[in-house]
Amino acid sequence: MKTPRKIITFLLMPFIMVSFYNCSSAKMLQNESPFEIGEAYYQESNTDINVYIPIKSNPNNTILDSVYFQGKKTKLELESASLAVGRFKTESTQKQDIIMSNKPYAEYGNKIPKLSEKSPFELKENECVVSYKEENKFKYFKIKNVIQK
Numbered sequence: 369m370k371t372p373r374k375i376i377t378f379l380l381m382p383f384i385m386v387s388f389y390n391c392s393s394a395k396m397l398q399n400e401s402p403f404e405i406g407e408a409y410y411q412e413s414n415t416d417i418n419v420y421i422p423i424k425s426n427p428n429n430t431i432l433d434s435v436y437f438q439g440k441k442t443k444l445e446l447e448s449a450s451l452a453v454g455r456f457k458t459e460s461t462q463k464q465d466i467i468m469s470n471k472p473y474a475e476y477g478n479k480i481p482k483l484s485e486k487s488p489f490e491l492k493e494n495e496c497v498v499s500y501k502e503e504n505k506f507k508y509f510k511i512k513n514v515i516q517k
Contacts, residue, residue, distance in 0.1 A: 397489075398509040402430045402502060408514045410437070419454040419496060419514065430500050436487040437496040437514070444498070454496075 406422030419437050421444070432444045435454035444452045466478045489497050494514050499506050 396508070397497065398507050401498070401509045402426075402428055402500070405511070408496065408511045409517045410514055411517050414458070416458055417456040419456070421452045421454075421498065421511070423450050423452060428502075430502060433499045433501055433506065435496055435498050436489055436491065438491070438493060439487050441487055 403426040404424040406424050408419065408421045410417055410419045417438070419435050421432075421435070426449075432446070432452050434441055435444050435452075437454065437456065440456050442454045442456050444454050447453050467475050469475055487497070489508075489510075491497065491510075494512070494516075496511050496514050497508050498511060499508050501507075
């Protein structure tokens with residue numbers, strides 16, 4: 369009688385542990401941002417894509433961290449107290465010269481290519497997610513209708 373109970377418990381325990389593990393790593397979007405923002409927009413050029421987030425007011429002095437846009441992630445930089453910018457490098461600017469040789473020591477100077485960090489969020493082309501730090505925790509909110517200028 370105890371053997372089937374132990375077997376069932378043994379089989380169910382890993383399943384339960386894995387299901388709780390995924391809950392803790394999920395990134396939850398906040399419904400509202402802790403600061404007031406203006407109309408976010410982005411500009412494309414041959415070398416990069418810049419996402420601009422105007423900040424109207426930030427009463428809690430919230431620290432902005434990163435922006436997720438079009439499947440990529442980059443750090444946000446404060447241009448001024450009222451404007452945050454995320455700069456995404458395009459693939460054409462990231463290409464480097466590499467040495468190809470049949471002698472292994474000749475390729476020693478090649479650098480490992482940097483891969484862009486993928487976004488954990490499913491976003492439309494005109495949406496972005498901003499991460500910020502509040503009370504030593506990272507939180508996220510979505511900005512819809514990011515326009516192209």
